[in-house]
Amino acid sequence: MMKxxxxxxxxxxxxxxxxxxxxxxxxxxxxxRYDIFFVETNGVLWTAIHPKNEAGLVVLRKDRxxxxxxxxxxxxIFLDKATFYVRExxxxxxxxxxxxxxxxxxxFIGYLxxxxxxxxxxxxxxxxxxxxxxxxxxxxxxxxxxxxxEAAERVGVSRMSASRCFDEMEYLNIDVLSMKGKSRVITVPxxxxxxxxxxxxILRNPVIQRFILNKDIELEKKGGISALCEYxxxxxxxxxxxxxxxxxxxxxxxxxxxxxxxxxxxGCIVLELGYFIEFGGKGIQDPLSVMLSMTREEQExxxxxxxxxxxxxxxxxxxD
Numbered sequence: 001m002m003k004x005x006x007x008x009x010x011x012x013x014x015x016x017x018x019x020x021x022x023x024x025x026x027x028x029x030x031x032x033r034y035d036i037f038f039v040e041t042n043g044v045l046w047t048a049i050h051p052k053n054e055a056g057l058v059v060l061r062k063d064r065x066x067x068x069x070x071x072x073x074x075x076x077i078f079l080d081k082a083t084f085y086v087r088e089x090x091x092x093x094x095x096x097x098x099x100x101x102x103x104x105x106x107x108f109i110g111y112l113x114x115x116x117x118x119x120x121x122x123x124x125x126x127x128x129x130x131x132x133x134x135x136x137x138x139x140x141x142x143x144x145x146x147x148x149x150e151a152a153e154r155v156g157v158s159r160m161s162a163s164r165c166f167d168e169m170e171y172l173n174i175d176v177l178s179m180k181g182k183s184r185v186i187t188v189p190x191x192x193x194x195x196x197x198x199x200x201x202i203l204r205n206p207v208i209q210r211f212i213l214n215k216d217i218e219l220e221k222k223g224g225i226s227a228l229c230e231y232x233x234x235x236x237x238x239x240x241x242x243x244x245x246x247x248x249x250x251x252x253x254x255x256x257x258x259x260x261x262x263x264x265x266x267g268c269i270v271l272e273l274g275y276f277i278e279f280g281g282k283g284i285q286d287p288l289s290v291m292l293s294m295t296r297e298e299q300e301x302x303x304x305x306x307x308x309x310x311x312x313x314x315x316x317x318x319x320d
Contacts, residue, residue, distance in 0.1 A: 018037055022047070034050060038073075046109075047076075048075065061093070064095065087103065090105065123171065124168045127203060130164075131165040139192055148165075151166075172202050210271055211270040212266055213269070214266070215268070220242075221242060227241070227285040230282070231307075233307070243270075243285050
């Protein structure tokens, strides 16, 4: 694939040969980290490293320089994918790279930039609640080759909003997008737990604010600890924890209810959420969002951690 992309982009024949002899002159760790190639383009010889697993920018920068010095040839980085941040930093520093099927930057042969099927994406500094909701629904429903139009129907938003969610996932490098013909599609990997662990750092706590009230206002939806107790054997607090979305907040009566004063007993806690996913039709906050909603104090409680593990294993990872 890399050879085909280079030939198409450069409009010339390209020779790529794996080089294992160079490993003899490099630290042993390089064998586990990279495949190394000799490349010839229009009579110009150069070398390339292809990471076998995800590697940080600091490591890539250092290792590429070592290979370049050892081989005494210009060295590029072959990548299967890369975030916009990584691309921009590599170009800033003049480090050659090729992203298979998408983009190449080879200044040593005068090829400064080429893009294929690339669009200018708006920067994303924090995942939106809608994009997070779509991603979690995709996990629960195990989406496969779902286009933006179908995703819009499943989440109940416009086609344009769904397309913006796709853009966010692409910018944030959440590895669920691929091309089917000319359309982007979402396909969730089979190993959900591994995928979750790789991407949970990008996600956000869905709780916008917490209301601690002196009386139980008896709302329908449960969230936070109360939701976790519904999914596990954990005993709930003496007071319930409810969930409302921003749209539901006004009619819920939360804003007119009195919040507790110091030393008063708590009647209930209400979590205002950025989104709510109906999970199993029970009016209970979905399991992954329950996990994300936990406070730091709750996360440090061993009983809660055990219950979260049980909840996710039964309702997400092993769910049919």
